[in-house]
Amino acid sequence: MKYEAVIGAEVHAELATETKLFCGCPTTFGAPPNTQTCPVCLGMPGVLPVMNRKAFECALKIALALNCRVDEITSFDRKNYYYPDLPKNYQISQNHRNLGREGYLDIVVDGALKRVNIWNVHLEEDAGKLVHPESSSDSGTLVDLNRTGTPLLEIVSAPDMRNTAEVEAFMKTLRNILLYTGVSDCKMQEGRLRFEPSISLRPVGEQTLGARVEVKNVGSITAVVKAVEYEIERQTKALESGEKLPQETRLWDDRLSRTASMRRKETSADYRYFPEPDLVEVRISEEWQAKVRGTLPELPVAKRLRFQKSFGLGDYEAAVLTDDKSFADYYEACLAIGGASPKAIANWMINDVLRHLNEQRIEMAQFPCAPARVAALAGLVEKGTIGLGTAREVFAEMVAADRDPAEIVKSKGLAQISDESFILEVVNRVLAANAKSVADYKAGKSAAFNALIGPVMRETKGKANPQVVRQLLEKRLAES
């Protein structure tokens, strides 16, 4: 029997607000334990929560970016459970009237558009953190409540994905939307963005869903892809051997690259949700919605498709250029300056600029040269003033000292030689000195042609325009 994977995701993103969701405590990452708390986020009796407007607007922004329906009224509920990192024994969340619902996210997989439905987008508060000491001499577990009450956006997708390529595209596109809109810094290594995939298998053609396995504790996009791959394989084997799979939550172990059972999945009834009595419902007027919608930038997939269409770029090039908003902005700034084709500038961005950023481990904002420099360099190559090899050397000097590429070419005498009479002299000399290669070429050995290009390039110190060299060599060989 053939099985098909049915994959959905729950995504948690910490919002980039300066203060917590219901109190004024700061949300700075890495502060000494338990220094960013107050009676409200510690859940002391008698305290009252006050909504953070900025956090609410961030959540609304994402609901709109994900094409959700936003009802006029949204409200909050208590999700009750006991855990040592949750001092008040409930989390303020949304259950009955989510902020956004029935939206979708379009992703691009292998150049084709695919739609993943979004069940809901809602706002909740994060819990604290349990710290397990690393050395074996320390026993016990420590509680750090700095994170308690940090605004958290939860996005729940429909189980519309069928393979890891779609899961990866979904995560990257969603992360880009969060970054483009500036609502989260998405630092997965700091736990500020968390993806929890849920995977079930069913025989191909079957409509009912199999037992759902949710995977927690996956700290990077690569790990999520590995975890999904692992689960598909594990569940396939189990089903093939006639085993019945339970609905459960499993933990990903990155070191061993496998999942292990954590607990049988609880249902929402286990949480005894009830309306939060300390918060009023929030009324979202048409005007407020329109105002927030007006702050949305062009989103990644739209930008990617526009780059393909307007600039004649391939899917891969457009994807790389729009993967990071500041990178895409820099590219468009180069285009606005002009002097080279969109394709030529795209090649410099994707190859050399990106390699420089990766090698130096810096962000686009720290790139030493203004867009005019990259546009100028691409123009020099496109006009044939310098060859690609020389241009790479110029690029290195350009970024090392933030110098104008044209000035580097001039001061070092690097300009390519396209003067035909000069190159013809060299070609004639080379032909006279390499009678064997000429004879080989005439006897039909096409490789001999390249053996003649080498000496011409050497004699001109690599500055001869290779196209002119080829043309003249072909012409002279045909004549002789």
Ligand SMILES: [Zn+2]
């Ligand atoms: Zn607080």
